[in-house]
Amino acid sequence: MQQQRERQPDLLLRRVKGRAPPYDLAALRAEARTGPARTTTASSPAHAKAGTALPAAAGELVVQGEDLGTWITAQRAGWDRLKPAQQYLLETLSIEPPEKGEMVVPVRRSQDERWAVNLAAARQFHAREGHLRPARKQIELINVTGGREGMQEAVKLGAFIDNSRRRAATLSPQRRAALDDLGMRW
Known part of the structure; x- marks a missing residue:
């Protein structure tokens, strides 16, 4: 063995x-x-x-x-x-391990940054479709900003909307209002 x-x-x-x-x-x-x-x-x-x-x-x-x-x-x-x-x-692929003593920290987005990206996808979907009832597997491509113009990011909009509905009681009033403005059905 x-x-x-x-x-x-x-x-x-x-x-x-x-x-x-x-x-x-x-x-x-x-x-x-x-x-x-x-x-x-x-x-x-x-x-x-x-x-x-x-x-x-x-x-x-x-x-x-x-x-x-x-x-x-x-x-x-x-x-x-x-x-x-x-x-x-x-x-x-020419990707080498970190050198001795080199500190490599993975890049992570904050919750606020993730919320902003998801909300931008929801706004884009609402502007195009006129409602905020995407399918659960709906993926929305949004244009990326912040020095990366011309690139797109895939956002799982259906999952975001479904999860927001489930967590409606814990959302902040500002976040809930932002979704209400788009006609969110709770």
Whole structure:
């Protein structure tokens, strides 16, 4: 049994080394769910081939609704929790582990920032549709601001509205009023 466990990372590495870019993002994410972090993105090999540097900070590059700078920072912050195969994949993309003594903190949005993005999506939906009754799985693409003009972010608007209804009693009066202005049905 011990010998079989020792061979598993080696087998995974051999399988990964044989995989040719471009990577299938959905398949890699599914594989990575067994570990603590995702292992790669579809655009990273394309960036490497094009000679374009990967983003160093959050907000520099958003691909398929995912901020690659935030993703890279999260991978580097959790480097010690990654499996050897995941570390190998990141290294093939020129993503290195943090240096000794280097403090890497994942980028997180505050609740107020997340609320503002969700509310912007609700306003956009209301302006287009004339109501605020999206399907539960409704995803709204909103234009991103703050130095990242021209990029879009996918917001799960249906889930946000459903969760807001469920938590109506705990919403602040300002937040409840903002949704009331859009014709929210409680």
